[in-house]
Amino acid sequence: MSDYHKNEFIGFGTCAPPNVIPDWLYRWLFFPPIKTDKGVPIAAPYGLRKIEAQLLSEGFNVLTVDPDHLKKYIGKADVLGIHVMDPFGLGPASSTFASVLKKEPFLAQHFRAVLGRPDVREAKKRGLKIIVGGPGVWQFHYRPEFVKGYGIDCIIEGEAEKVIGKVFNSALNGDALPQYYQTSVKEVPSIEEIPDIARPSVNGLIELGRGCCRGCEFCSVTLRPLRWYPYEKIMREIDVNKAGNMNGACLHAEDVMLYGSKNMIPSDEKLVRLHELVVKRCEGICWSHCSLAPIASKPKLFSKIAEMILQKQPWWGVEVGIETGSPELAKKIMPAKTYPFKPEEWPEVIRTSMGLMHDNQLVPACTLIVGVPEETEDDVIKTIELMDDLRNIRSLIVPLFFVPMGRLKDEEWFKETMMTELHKELLIKCLEHDFYWVENLIGLSFAKKWYAGIMRPFYKLFVRIVMQKARKAETSQIQTVSEK
Ligand code: SF4
Numbered sequence: 001m002s003d004y005h006k007n008e009f010i011g012f013g014t015c016a017p018p019n020v021i022p023d024w025l026y027r028w029l030f031f032p033p034i035k036t037d038k039g040v041p042i043a044a045p046y047g048l049r050k051i052e053a054q055l056l057s058e059g060f061n062v063l064t065v066d067p068d069h070l071k072k073y074i075g076k077a078d079v080l081g082i083h084v085m086d087p088f089g090l091g092p093a094s095s096t097f098a099s100v101l102k103k104e105p106f107l108a109q110h111f112r113a114v115l116g117r118p119d120v121r122e123a124k125k126r127g128l129k130i131i132v133g134g135p136g137v138w139q140f141h142y143r144p145e146f147v148k149g150y151g152i153d154c155i156i157e158g159e160a161e162k163v164i165g166k167v168f169n170s171a172l173n174g175d176a177l178p179q180y181y182q183t184s185v186k187e188v189p190s191i192e193e194i195p196d197i198a199r200p201s202v203n204g205l206i207e208l209g210r211g212c213c214r215g216c217e218f219c220s221v222t223l224r225p226l227r228w229y230p231y232e233k234i235m236r237e238i239d240v241n242k243a244g245n246m247n248g249a250c251l252h253a254e255d256v257m258l259y260g261s262k263n264m265i266p267s268d269e270k271l272v273r274l275h276e277l278v279v280k281r282c283e284g285i286c287w288s289h290c291s292l293a294p295i296a297s298k299p300k301l302f303s304k305i306a307e308m309i310l311q312k313q314p315w316w317g318v319e320v321g322i323e324t325g326s327p328e329l330a331k332k333i334m335p336a337k338t339y340p341f342k343p344e345e346w347p348e349v350i351r352t353s354m355g356l357m358h359d360n361q362l363v364p365a366c367t368l369i370v371g372v373p374e375e376t377e378d379d380v381i382k383t384i385e386l387m388d389d390l391r392n393i394r395s396l397i398v399p400l401f402f403v404p405m406g407r408l409k410d411e412e413w414f415k416e417t418m419m420t421e422l423h424k425e426l427l428i429k430c431l432e433h434d435f436y437w438v439e440n441l442i443g444l445s446f447a448k449k450w451y452a453g454i455m456r457p458f459y460k461l462f463v464r465i466v467m468q469k470a471r472k473a474e475t476s477q478i479q480t481v482s483e484k
Contacts, residue, residue: 001041001066002031003202007445008250008286009317009365012398014110015086015094017103019465021458026106029458034202039069043246046205047134048083049197051164057195058165064199067110071119079129079171080120084136087111088143091136092367092400099401099416100427100469115150129153129171133160138220138405140180147179158183159210159224161194191227196236200244205252205288206237208274212254214264214291216323216334218372219406221254228253228260228270231277238281248284256287256318257294257302264339266294268301275308285309287318287362292353297340299356306360315444318357320364322350322397324372325386326379333372347386354393363441364395368430370423371402371414380422387429394437397430431467438463 004010013030021029034041044052044064055062065073074080086094089105098105114120115130124130132140133156140147140155147155154167154177163183170177197206209228212221238249251274253259260270278285295302309316323337324330324346331343338346357364368383390397402414419427442456 001034001044001068003034003043004031005446005449006203006248007317008203008205008288009319009396010445012093012365013462014107015089015091015105016097016462016466017089017101017105018109019101019103019462021462021465023106025458026462029455029462031106033068034066036066036069039065039072041066042244043200043202043241045083045085045134046197046201046207046252048081049199049201050195051081051083051133051160053195053198054161054164055168056198060165060168067114070114070117074119074123074128077123077128079131079168080123081168082114082130082132083134084111084132084139085134086136086139087132088139088146090139090142090403092369092403093398095403095413096370096399096401097466100466102469115152124151129177131156131167131171131177133157133164153177154179154181156181156183159188161189162187188225191229191233194229196233197240200241200246201237203250203286204238204241204246204248204282205250206234206241208234208251208253208256208259210253214255214334214336214339216321216337217407218333218369218402220409221406231274234274235277235281238278242281247282248286249278249282250286250288251278252288254289255291255294257290257298264293264336266298266301268298271301271305272308275305279308279312282312284313284316286316289319289321291337292320292322292349293338293341295353295356296349299352302356303360306362310361314447315361315363317363317365320366321369322366322386323369324375324379325350325383327382329372329375329379329382332374333369347382347389350386351389354390354395357395358393363444366395366397368397368399368426369402370399370426371418373402373408373411377420377422380420380426384422384426384429387426387433391433391436394440396434396437396441398434399427399430428467431463435460435463435467 010030034043041064048064052062052064063073086107089098089108094105094107130152131154132152137155137157156167160183167181207229211224211226213226257266259274261267323334327344327346330338330346335343338349341349404411404413438460442459446455
């Protein structure tokens with residue numbers, strides 16, 4: 001439970017394992033504890049706030065508490081609800097870090113620590129029910145012993161607004177709970193059935209909508225229907241955050257550029273109106289995700305939005321899935337991600353959009369997917385070549401090992417032992433790119449903060465360690481090959 005120095009993207013640091021930076025210092029650098037009032041956090045993850053709002057609307061007595069302060073409250077609780085993003089560090093970013101640094105990521109250690117707390121164990125003995133939800137619950141399918149060992153009573157997978165009250169009621173009445181509850185299509189809430197958050201979210205994050213219609217094979221989001229919130233709902237949630245002194249807004253959607261659109265072409269009217277309203281109301285803006293094709297397809301619209309945002313701030317950030325530099329692979333695993341362009345045009349779409357982002361002060365944290373089952377050597381070579389083209393674009397580019405999700409959920413995990421020389425070359429290229437830009441990005445992220453100068457060497461040290469480890473892995477692989 002952290003606000004990552006008020007920068008969502010620094011939160012990626014939780015995906016790394018312990019390293020040469022002492023743990024206490026690493027925590028302060030990447031995930032310092034959030035401020036609380038007697039253990040009640042000033043802000044909480046948005047998804048948790050939605051569940052809290054739903055339970056409050058159904059009359060439950062609910063309190064969101066910082067895990068570090070559970071002891072004060074757990075004695076009176078009948079049910080403990082936990083929100084997880086990446087409980088075992090199996091998500092793409094953490095499993096990639098874990099493979100390179102060969103240790104369990106921080107977020108997995110911290111999750112286990114919450115359930116292992118003596119006060120939680122004590123409460124469990126007297127009958128506390130534990131219910132877990134959040135985007136990372138798919139990982140429990142790989143850890144059945146953990147579920148048993150720590151006495152987790154119910155794991156809810158999917159959007160839970162329509163079912164959470166029923167499950168909590170059963171828990172309070174002592175009825176049997178299903179170990180896994182996968183919400184059905186019928187239980188997916190409509191926009192009207194999704195409550196507004198009642199208390200502030202971390203870094204003012206608010207949803208613009210849910211779902212995505214691009215249908216990438218490796219993604220689980222795509223299995224959910226697309227719904228956009230109306231302006232009024234978004235403004236009401238911004239006001240909730242502002243009442244709690246969260247004066248900025250992190251606009252969250254799978255593709256912010258498509259806000260209000262019924263297809264994959266941006267709606268000029270909706271996107272401009274949204275930003276007019278948000279810019280007027282908020283002190284700062286960031287986007288959670290956007291895709292590249294809408295920017296390349298409507299460069300004027302993108303520049304207009306950028307101009308509006310830059311009235312308030314010198315830059316803004318977003319997460320972007322590049323996935324591959326290979327048109328052939330794009331065609332196989334994400335043909336609609338390139339729309340309205342053809343998959344054959346994907347590398348050019350990437351270069352154009354990334355160039356526009358650079359010119360308009362939007363800083364992307366980009367991901368590449370490594371080791372997807374259909375990938376060939378030629379695909380990896382094309383992605384390596386793309387990295388050269390992106391050298392001068394202010395960005396972070398992170399390669400993520402393939403994790404079986406979405407329609408590819410039955411495929412094999414990509415592991416470090418499966419890395420070829422080409423994969424390693426790509427990994428090094430990405431690290432070199434990030435190392436080249438990291439100083440600039442730290443300067444942007446911590447401008448005007450008194451501790452910027454203190455933090456900079458540690459962030460650089462961290463990137464250097466990952467680079468050294470990756471290079472070492474490369475050397476040992478070469479040695480092994482020559483010994484053979
Ligand atoms: S990867 Fe992104 S664009 Fe593709 S389906 Fe998932 S959310 Fe949509």
